[in-house]
Amino acid sequence: MPTVTVNGVRREVLAPADTPLLYVLRNDLELSGPQFGCGLAQCGACSILLDGKEVRSCITPLSTVGNAEITTLEGLPARWAKLRGLSPEQAKDILHPVQQAWIEEQTPLCGFCQSGMMMVATELLEKNPNPTDAQIRAAFTTEGPSPHLCRCGSYVAIMDAVKHAATLTAKGK
Numbered sequence: 001m002p003t004v005t006v007n008g009v010r011r012e013v014l015a016p017a018d019t020p021l022l023y024v025l026r027n028d029l030e031l032s033g034p035q036f037g038c039g040l041a042q043c044g045a046c047s048i049l050l051d052g053k054e055v056r057s058c059i060t061p062l063s064t065v066g067n068a069e070i071t072t073l074e075g076l077p078a079r080w081a082k083l084r085g086l087s088p089e090q091a092k093d094i095l096h097p098v099q100q101a102w103i104e105e106q107t108p109l110c111g112f113c114q115s116g117m118m119m120v121a122t123e124l125l126e127k128n129p130n131p132t133d134a135q136i137r138a139a140f141t142t143e144g145p146s147p148h149l150c151r152c153g154s155y156v157a158i159m160d161a162v163k164h165a166a167t168l169t170a171k172g173k
Helices: 021-028 073-084 097-104 114-127 133-141 155-171
Strands: 003-006 009-012 047-050 053-056 069-071
Touching (some): 069 073, 133 155
Antiparallel strands (some): 047 053
């Protein structure tokens, strides 16, 4: 029986090794963050962090995950708490700065793509805590497997939210 570590918790799953990770996360583990968008790794709605690096879960077979740490939108608070040296209990009372910025900036329109957008923003800010506009654009367009697509066109709001998250991260919030 395959086991995966998702959002800090080791879980056994009853799925064949060739099952896309997205299906395991949504169907078996009942996580709603990653979305099925295109099934071809071309839109980014299914993005998760695998050992801190953004991957498209719709084309990632369960068999390739191994002992890697999977982080979904639901696990961002615990990830932030761990980076700050807080206990898992304290993590229950906080949001990741990226999540907080998305709320404060009122970023989502329909919200369908936003989980994937937040995964990329998290990866970017962990590598570069003070990115330029060009670096933010590159993270969403040319540095990943393919551009992240927002059906509503809220790209300016997403850019603003990433910059706001950078200031929250710097403040340790």
